Amino acid sequence: MGKYRLLALDLDGTLLNDRSEISATNLEWVKRAVDAGVTVCVSTGRGFQSALPIAEQMNLDTPMITVNGGEIWTKPHSIHRRTLLDSGIVMRLHALAEKHDVWFWAYSTQDIYNKERWIGDTITTHWLKFGYYTENLTVLNEILQEIQTWDGLELTNSSPFNIEINPIGVSKASALEEVCRMLGYDMSEVVAIGDSLNDIAAIRAVGLGVAMGNAQEEVKAAADVVTGSNQENGVAAAIQKYVLRT
Template structure:
């Protein structure tokens, strides 16, 4: 076993290409990492149902981090920990989305809702995450400025055009720390790979923080190294050059 024991991989913009596919090269090198004894952990802003097919494609029976750390799974289908976002905060976030007339979505423990499909019985549901999307930068900035004044929220993004909101303290970094506690690893033994602001805390907290070539500039500045883009098998490059060489 080398220096690194856990490889935490974001999905969109990282392991997945722009067609939301795992390339043959990335799949091949993930398999090599697994065969070498490395624990490969999906770490994504996606909910469990949409992240699961990629874990299954890779044959992973290892921990998963979903909805930016709102859920931590011991292995697929085995929930270890879940942190909910208060319903009253969801109602405020929803009202703000309506006021600015932007696209929005929100995850519950059972489903996902959005601007085209919302629910009136907000209080009755168990919420995990809320998100806004708009390519109108001034509006996105105005929304961010307002919610930054609210208490009890953890703010990030998964693209330059969105804002993602979890309960305060929820992040991929805190989730990775819990996975390490579960598995008996140290954070110095973790390689975290990502491209967006919801990856930045994990990149900073890990033994090796890796930004994709297509990552947002702030993520690149936070990383120890920058790999190839998600269109050029950047994950395979990380495994070859760092995970299996360490």
């Protein structure tokens, strides 16, 4: 076992290529890390249902972080902790999306909803995360400026064209701290790899923060090192060079 005991992997734009696939090379090096005794933890903005098949493809039975830390799983299907987003806030976020006529989505504990399929009963639903998407950056910035004035929210993104909203204090970093507490690891023993603003807190908080070659510039600036892009097996290269030091 080397210096690092836990590898936290973002999915979209990081482990997955632009076709949302794990390359054979990435899969091989994840398996090598697991075989070497490293705990590999999925750490994603996705909900559990869409993250699970990827964890299963890697044969992981380890903790998972979903919806940016809104859910922490001791292992697949075994929930450890959920942090809910206030239903009243979700109603306000939804109204803002309608006002600006942008695409939006929201995760509840049961399902995912969006502009094409919204829910009638917002108040009694248990919400986890809300997001906006538009390639009109002027409109996106107007939305961001508005919700930055609201209290109690954690604002990030998973692409330059979206905004993701969780309750204040919820992040991949805080979730990784809890995973480390569960496993008896120190944050200095963690490597976190990612590409977007929802990865920055974790990248700054762990022993080694790795930005993808395709990462947003702010993420690269926050990272200790930059690896190849998600089209160039950047995760495999980082595992090889920093985690296993082969």
